[in-house]
Amino acid sequence: MKKVYGSAAEALDGVTQDGMLIAAGGFGLCGIPELLIDALVASGVKDLTVASNNAGVDGFGLGKLLETKQIKKMMSSYVGENAEFMRQYLSGELELEFNPQGTLAERMRAGGCGIPGFYTKTGVGTVIAEGKEHKEFGGETYILEEGIFADLSIVKAWKADDTGNLVFRKTARNFNPPAAMCGRICIAEVEEIVPRGALDPDKIHLPGIYVHRIVQGDHEKRIEQRTVRKREDA
Amino acid sequence: MPWDRNQMAARAADELEDGMYVNLGIGIPTLVANYVGDKDITLQSENGMLGMGPFPLEGDEDPDLINAGKQTITELARTSYFDSAQSFGMIRGGKIAAAILGAMEVAENGDLANWMIPGKLVKGMGGAMDLVAGVGRVVVVMDHTNKHGDSKVLKACTLPLTGAGVVDRIITNLGVLDVVEGGLKIVELAEGVSEDEMRAATEATLV
Numbered sequence: 001m002k003k004v005y006g007s008a009a010e011a012l013d014g015v016t017q018d019g020m021l022i023a024a025g026g027f028g029l030c031g032i033p034e035l036l037i038d039a040l041v042a043s044g045v046k047d048l049t050v051a052s053n054n055a056g057v058d059g060f061g062l063g064k065l066l067e068t069k070q071i072k073k074m075m076s077s078y079v080g081e082n083a084e085f086m087r088q089y090l091s092g093e094l095e096l097e098f099n100p101q102g103t104l105a106e107r108m109r110a111g112g113c114g115i116p117g118f119y120t121k122t123g124v125g126t127v128i129a130e131g132k133e134h135k136e137f138g139g140e141t142y143i144l145e146e147g148i149f150a151d152l153s154i155v156k157a158w159k160a161d162d163t164g165n166l167v168f169r170k171t172a173r174n175f176n177p178p179a180a181m182c183g184r185i186c187i188a189e190v191e192e193i194v195p196r197g198a199l200d201p202d203k204i205h206l207p208g209i210y211v212h213r214i215v216q217g218d219h220e221k222r223i224e225q226r227t228v229r230k231r232e233d234a
Numbered sequence: 235m236p237w238d239r240n241q242m243a244a245r246a247a248d249e250l251e252d253g254m255y256v257n258l259g260i261g262i263p264t265l266v267a268n269y270v271g272d273k274d275i276t277l278q279s280e281n282g283m284l285g286m287g288p289f290p291l292e293g294d295e296d297p298d299l300i301n302a303g304k305q306t307i308t309e310l311a312r313t314s315y316f317d318s319a320q321s322f323g324m325i326r327g328g329k330i331a332a333a334i335l336g337a338m339e340v341a342e343n344g345d346l347a348n349w350m351i352p353g354k355l356v357k358g359m360g361g362a363m364d365l366v367a368g369v370g371r372v373v374v375v376m377d378h379t380n381k382h383g384d385s386k387v388l389k390a391c392t393l394p395l396t397g398a399g400v401v402d403r404i405i406t407n408l409g410v411l412d413v414v415e416g417g418l419k420i421v422e423l424a425e426g427v428s429e430d431e432m433r434a435a436t437e438a439t440l441v
Contacts, residue, residue, distance in 0.1 A: 027281040027282075027300075027302075027304075027318070028281075028300065028304040029297075029304070030281070030297065030298060030300050030304070031298065053318070076358060077358050077359060077360050077361065078357055078358035078359070078360040079357060079358050080357035080358070086355060098356075098358050098359065100359055100361070100362075100363035100364050101280065101318070101322065101359075101360050101361035101364055102280075102318075102321075102322025102323075102325055102326055102361060102363075102364030102368075103322075103363075103364065104318075105317075105318035105319040105321070105322050106319055106322060106323075106326075108319065109319035120326060120367075121326070121367040121368065122326065122363050122364045122367040122368065123363050123367070124367065124397075124398060125345075125395055125397065125398025125399070126363060126394065126395045126396065126397065126398065127394050127395075128359075128363065158298075168315075168317075169298045170283075170296065170298040170299045170309070170315055171279070171281050171282050171283050171298060171299055171300055171301075171315060172297075172298040173282055173315055173316065173317050174281050174282050174317060174318050175317070175318045176317065177317040177319070178317060178318060178319040205317075221297035221298070222297065223295060223297045223300075223306060224300070224304040225300070225303065225304045225305040225306065226295055226306055227289045227290075227305040227306050227307070228289050228290055228291060228292045228293075228294075228295060228306065229288060229289050229290070229291055229292070230291075230292060231291050231292055231293075
């Protein structure tokens with residue numbers, strides 16, 4: 001069982017094809033698989049559908065895959081902060097499927113758990129519910145949402161061991177575990193690969209069974225909104 | 235005098251009770267955290283955190299530690315982290331006692347619109363639809379009228395909904411309204427605001 005690869009490009013070798021569905025972790029620019037996104041740009045794979053809460057910003061994260069027009073469709077909850085995204089969307093070049101954030105997360109989790117559909121109250125009475133099955137449980141109305149079964153998952157973690165056990169850091173965990181779970185193949189990029197046994201088994205956030213390939217590298221980890229208190233005010 | 239932003243936030247903070255787990259939206263709702271006083275309130279950030287702390291001191295920003303508005307924040311001794319599926323599991327599961335949110339329009343039946351203006355740039359609903367459908371109590375904090383002076387408290391929303399029949403209480407610069415059978419009930423008027431002024435600024439049925 002060899003899971004550790006030398007680079008993001010090597011980790012992607014043999015698992016990409018045009019038209020595939022990719023689930024990506026991250027929230028805003030926090031905890032995004034920036035190395036694998038760069039490698040996808042370099043690979044030239046196209047007509048991608050990408051399930052990701054956000055679409056990056058101009059010039060960083062998924063914004064790079066949008067600039068090269070490799071993405072055909074996005075499944076997201078919030079796509080502000082990206083001018084190129086809006087240009088492509090308004091001109092009809094890019095499809096967009098809005099998902100409420102929790103519905104998107106649960107669709108990924110469900111897919112990873114072998115659950116093809118679930119009922120939720122989220123979106124009942126809104127445009128999100130149009131065309132979806134409605135069903136009453138205990139006098140309340142719910143809509144049917146479908147699990148996401150991705151061809152490939154790309155996620156970012158803090159640390160991994162060589163068996164793919166992952167540990168995330170603070171709010172950089174976000175969509176990464178559910179995104180990882182729903183892919184037929186999952187590639188995780190991490191800041192550090194540690195020796196087997198160095199991670200406390202009680203503190204593994206995502207067991208290595210979900211992770212097929214691992215790559216270590218340096219991350220820019222860009223901050224989207226730098227908000228601070230002045231030291232003299234503290 | 236109608237309430238200003240801070241007075242609205244302070245009034246909204248009165249809605250919170252000791253021990254509550256609460257989600258605050260962006261804008262005036264964020265200011266509510268400044269007015270909770272001695273109450274033991276745990277703030278949820280739906281990107282995967284309970285126990286959200288204040289902004290970091292200059293130089294202490296951590297790119298791995300942000301709130302749902304993508305702002306750098308800090309953790310507290312009580313903080314816990316989790317993934318997005320679990321975060322919305324606790325929202326959908328009714329574990330979050332209340333959400334305090336901004337709005338573009340609220341209707342007398344509790345309908346809420348705060349995510350989309352047709353024909354304008356659409357950024358997405360983020361977690362707003364999940365929050366209003368899932369949390370125990372939805373409190374809207376907003377100006378009573380828009381910049382043209384038109385009421386935002388309506389008989390029926392004109393904009394696409396975030397949730398149908400989800401709002402429990404509306405706090406505006408003019409006072410406090412509750413969604414009740416048959417319309418809205420005036421709970422409180424801002425100091426110096428008359429009932430006539432409130433009625434004149436409200437399109438919705440006041441009962």
